[in-house]
Amino acid sequence: MTSLSSQYAISLEFFPPRDLAAQERLVRTAKQLMALNPGYVSVTFGAGGATRDGTADTVRTFANLGCEVAPHLACIGTSRADLSAILGAYREQGVRRVVALRGDLPSGMGSLYGEFRYASELVAFIRETTGDWFHIEVAAYPEMHPQAESLARDMDHFVEKVQAGADSAITQYFFNPDAYSDFVERAQARGVAIPIIPGIMPIVNNTQLTRFSQMCGAEIPRWLRLRLNDYADDRESLRAFGADVVAQLCQTLLERGAPGLHFYTLNGSEAVRNIWRRLSPGEL
Numbered sequence: 001m002t003s004l005s006s007q008y009a010i011s012l013e014f015f016p017p018r019d020l021a022a023q024e025r026l027v028r029t030a031k032q033l034m035a036l037n038p039g040y041v042s043v044t045f046g047a048g049g050a051t052r053d054g055t056a057d058t059v060r061t062f063a064n065l066g067c068e069v070a071p072h073l074a075c076i077g078t079s080r081a082d083l084s085a086i087l088g089a090y091r092e093q094g095v096r097r098v099v100a101l102r103g104d105l106p107s108g109m110g111s112l113y114g115e116f117r118y119a120s121e122l123v124a125f126i127r128e129t130t131g132d133w134f135h136i137e138v139a140a141y142p143e144m145h146p147q148a149e150s151l152a153r154d155m156d157h158f159v160e161k162v163q164a165g166a167d168s169a170i171t172q173y174f175f176n177p178d179a180y181s182d183f184v185e186r187a188q189a190r191g192v193a194i195p196i197i198p199g200i201m202p203i204v205n206n207t208q209l210t211r212f213s214q215m216c217g218a219e220i221p222r223w224l225r226l227r228l229n230d231y232a233d234d235r236e237s238l239r240a241f242g243a244d245v246v247a248q249l250c251q252t253l254l255e256r257g258a259p260g261l262h263f264y265t266l267n268g269s270e271a272v273r274n275i276w277r278r279l280s281p282g283e284l
Helices: 020-036 052-065 080-093 119-130 151-164 177-189 206-216 222-230 233-257 271-279
Strands: 009-014 040-043 069-074 097-101 133-139 168-172 260-264
Touching: 009 020, 020 052, 020 080, 020 271, 052 069, 052 080, 052 168, 069 080, 069 119, 080 119, 119 133, 119 151, 133 151, 151 168, 151 177, 177 233, 206 222, 222 233, 233 260, 233 271
Parallel strands: 009 040, 009 260, 040 069, 069 097, 097 133, 133 168
Antiparallel strands: none
16 A cells, blocks of 8 residues: 555644653654654744744754754844854754744734845845755745735735745645635746645644634634534544544645645644544554
């Protein structure tokens, strides 16, 4: 039987642990998820560079586990000198892939952006200073970035990132496959030819999912919200239902031609593994 991960680009996202116990849990989680044979793992970068050191430490942790790692880089809170130093350190470690994002401002910082305002400027800087050393991933928003002026302007910004030198894109999570298909069609109509990988969010906690979605502009369809509310007091049933829903979403996306899947793991393994078991029975 051909494995799913040998047919599609599978990747996983993690965030830096806050303490030693969380770091130990992360290593256990990573080892469990290596059975999916991901092409790479990405490591997030906190608002305004809040987890800069933690990101670098986590990159080393994954590299020691034998994983290809893609650290996140953000415009906000990062100067050209800072970024040059970070890129140089990653290059010395043999890192060949990065995720270039605009990033978020920490609360209370107003409109302080720093030397880079848009992710396209960050992509261009990485290309200008490091050539083709790094494979550059960028973000895509099938349901529009929450701060975009319009759907058309949001696509303009995405195209600018591609023209600046992005190699591939990872989307914000969503639950409507039509949103992804529409975004890809509109991007291709603008001449975009890079792979656009759908970002996949497991459903493990209704309150947490609602909070995340409000912050990032991801729509939870009304039918799904109502079903999740029905499981408010039944955590096990909610997670089983969520795995069914997300696995079906993944299957639909792959059938429609998505080149792979990027899982937002939330530093846990079981939710992703439950989805994978439904997608590819017998692999785990």
